[in-house]
Amino acid sequence: MSLLVVGSVALDSVETPFDKVEAALGGSATYISLAASYFSAPVELVGVVGDDFPKQYTEMLERHNVDLEGLQIIKGEKTFRWGGKYHYDLNVRDTLFTELNAFENFNPVLPDRYKKSRYICLGNIDPILQMRVLEQVSDPQFVVCDTMNLWINLMKLDLLKLLKKVHVFILNDSEARMLTEEPNLIKAAKLIRQMGPEILIIKKGEHGAMLFTNDTIFSAPAYPMEIIFDPTGAGDSFAGGFTGYLHKTRDLSPENIKRAVIYGSTMASFCVEKFSTKGLEDLSYLQIQDRFREFRKISSFNETD
Amino acid sequence: MSLLVVGSVALDSVETPFDKVEAALGGSATYISLAASYFSAPVELVGVVGDDFPKQYTEMLERHNVDLEGLQIIKGEKTFRWGGKYHYDLNVRDTLFTELNAFENFNPVLPDRYKKSRYICLGNIDPILQMRVLEQVSDPQFVVCDTMNLWINLMKLDLLKLLKKVHVFILNDSEARMLTEEPNLIKAAKLIRQMGPEILIIKKGEHGAMLFTNDTIFSAPAYPMEIIFDPTGAGDSFAGGFTGYLHKTRDLSPENIKRAVIYGSTMASFCVEKFSTKGLEDLSYLQIQDRFREFRKISSFNETD
Numbered sequence: 001m002s003l004l005v006v007g008s009v010a011l012d013s014v015e016t017p018f019d020k021v022e023a024a025l026g027g028s029a030t031y032i033s034l035a036a037s038y039f040s041a042p043v044e045l046v047g048v049v050g051d052d053f054p055k056q057y058t059e060m061l062e063r064h065n066v067d068l069e070g071l072q073i074i075k076g077e078k079t080f081r082w083g084g085k086y087h088y089d090l091n092v093r094d095t096l097f098t099e100l101n102a103f104e105n106f107n108p109v110l111p112d113r114y115k116k117s118r119y120i121c122l123g124n125i126d127p128i129l130q131m132r133v134l135e136q137v138s139d140p141q142f143v144v145c146d147t148m149n150l151w152i153n154l155m156k157l158d159l160l161k162l163l164k165k166v167h168v169f170i171l172n173d174s175e176a177r178m179l180t181e182e183p184n185l186i187k188a189a190k191l192i193r194q195m196g197p198e199i200l201i202i203k204k205g206e207h208g209a210m211l212f213t214n215d216t217i218f219s220a221p222a223y224p225m226e227i228i229f230d231p232t233g234a235g236d237s238f239a240g241g242f243t244g245y246l247h248k249t250r251d252l253s254p255e256n257i258k259r260a261v262i263y264g265s266t267m268a269s270f271c272v273e274k275f276s277t278k279g280l281e282d283l284s285y286l287q288i289q290d291r292f293r294e295f296r297k298i299s300s301f302n303e304t305d
Numbered sequence: 306m307s308l309l310v311v312g313s314v315a316l317d318s319v320e321t322p323f324d325k326v327e328a329a330l331g332g333s334a335t336y337i338s339l340a341a342s343y344f345s346a347p348v349e350l351v352g353v354v355g356d357d358f359p360k361q362y363t364e365m366l367e368r369h370n371v372d373l374e375g376l377q378i379i380k381g382e383k384t385f386r387w388g389g390k391y392h393y394d395l396n397v398r399d400t401l402f403t404e405l406n407a408f409e410n411f412n413p414v415l416p417d418r419y420k421k422s423r424y425i426c427l428g429n430i431d432p433i434l435q436m437r438v439l440e441q442v443s444d445p446q447f448v449v450c451d452t453m454n455l456w457i458n459l460m461k462l463d464l465l466k467l468l469k470k471v472h473v474f475i476l477n478d479s480e481a482r483m484l485t486e487e488p489n490l491i492k493a494a495k496l497i498r499q500m501g502p503e504i505l506i507i508k509k510g511e512h513g514a515m516l517f518t519n520d521t522i523f524s525a526p527a528y529p530m531e532i533i534f535d536p537t538g539a540g541d542s543f544a545g546g547f548t549g550y551l552h553k554t555r556d557l558s559p560e561n562i563k564r565a566v567i568y569g570s571t572m573a574s575f576c577v578e579k580f581s582t583k584g585l586e587d588l589s590y591l592q593i594q595d596r597f598r599e600f601r602k603i604s605s606f607n608e609t610d
Contacts, residue, residue, distance in 0.1 A: 090488070183393055183395070183396075184395075184530075186529045190531070206490065207509060207512035207513075208512075208524065210529075217603055218603060218606070219526030219529075219603050219604050220604075220606075224515075224524075228489075255607065259607075259608075262606060292608070293608065296608065298523060299523070299526075299605075300604075300605065301525075301560070301563040301564055301567060303564075303598065303601065
């Protein structure tokens with residue numbers, strides 16, 4: 001049974017204090033699929049691009065066993081483009097432009113065999129589209145959903161409707177506060193879990209991530225990095241690593257979900273080490289496990305020697 | 306050998322969204338001594354108050370085996386007073402007033418037996434005063450130093466001079482960025498350690514704390530709290546729990562320093578559960594150990610089951 005991923009596929013122009021790239025591969029579905037591909041194969045991608053989408057990118061995704069039957073290529077249209085600039089303090093980002101192009105009229109249609117997927121990762125796109133994908137799946141068993149501030153602002157009701165069908169909801173700390181209008185994150189987490197998702201993950205960037213379940217609060221550290229080359233896609237890579245690991249292990253015990261959070265954090269840390277998707281293109285499973293162990297080293301302590 | 310603590314002793318008027326208090330016990334030396342008193346006895350306090358300082362407060366400190374021979378009581382002067390207001394988002398605080406009073410001409414003079422102390426916690430006060438205390442100690446073995454944004458802004462050169470004589474420096478994330486003008490915390494930590502302190506702790510409030518030593522980065526979670534009644538003194542309580550535990554155990558191994566960070570976080574979490582010093586007045590060592598274990602539960606994960 002494959003892992004189904006929906007989200008954006010984009011060409012990103014990104015500027016950071018270190019470098020800049022033009023029309024590099026990006027988009028939530030791209031990052032999620034690549035990060036998940038190290039755990040699950042194949043990953044079924046649902047998305048849309050224009051006929052300007054470079055062949056080298058489809059080839060790279062296929063090399064990672066990403067199934068692209070669900071990637072619509074719209075003739076005469078251009079691929080979704082996003083331009084952003086990060087400042088010296090990488091927590092601050094300006095969107096320079098957003099050209100929806102082929103994405104504007106995206107109507108996700110799942111190839112028949114995708115409909116049998118049990119594990120689904122709804123990457124960050126309009127919650128109506130996320131719902132439309134979910135409705136085509138015959139028996140969704142484990143649904144992970146990511147979002148962003150834009151949808152909380154503009155489409156809160158659609159998002160709330162979707163949350164009732166979601167098992168794991170992932171968002172960042174400012175989004176959690178925005179969604180609940182509650183400054184205390186622990187209270188905000190409680191309120192969000194009442195909206196539907198049994199499992200909630202709040203991403204906190206350089207401060208790591210927190211996992212909330214019925215009986216667990218788990219605090220995962222961030223990987224300590226002196227240089228972050230390009231923060232784009234970190235959250236998507238987290239979602240991909242998290243979902244991919246759970247899809248691989250099929251173990252939804254609290255202990256294994258904690259491990260999935262660390263694998264998500266691991267993939268996010270690799271993502272930001274290079275521009276665009278480069279940090280996720282050439283990893284070995286050994287590298288991933290080594291970094292997982294580094295996360296343990298950073299956060300473990302004992303009561304006595 | 307006792308633990309020597311210097312800092313402010315104050316009467317605080319604090320308002321939060323939950324309640325308000327007038328002229329309640331506060332000050333960095335007070336919180337540090339109380340938090341440390343659960344690990345080390347006696348704690349030798351160096352500070353100054355006016356003759357308006359309520360007897361009930363000296364009695365309470367003495368009940369916790371805090372040695373007050375080093376607490377100067379200035380006749381005809383009033384005790385240092387601070388007034389602050391916390392907003393709904395408790396990360397934001399306004400100082401309403403600061404009356405230095407007896408503190409204005411504070412000249413710390415150590416009673417002779419204090420001079421033999423080996424473990425010293427320099428609580429947050431003017432770095433010139435911190436230095437003046439340190440210079441009176443005959444053979445300081447382990448010096449912990451806390452500070453605040455005010456001294457980084459106004460007395461950076463004095464602070465830098467002091468840092469060369471300090472083994473552990475504690476400050477918060479925004480202060481670390483301010484001191485180094487470096488937004489990346491991992492880089493900032495490296496720069497600060499080059500200023501002198503072998504061990505650096507960066508407090509991150511609701512995001513926990515980070516420990517940096519020569520070969521260790523350790524990320525400690527915050528205790529998840531739905532209601533923080535009064536954040537005043539949390540950082541001081543951290544310093545007190547941290548130093549007190551190390552003074553008690555006399556073990557400066559990396560593993561034990563990590564534990565000290567968790568004991569510091571534990572004392573900070575008790576501090577903010579009640580107004581003023583109330584959260585630190587009636588604890589049992591069993592309660593402290595239980596919470597220490599909760600920190601383990603929050604942050605531990607294994608590679609396999």
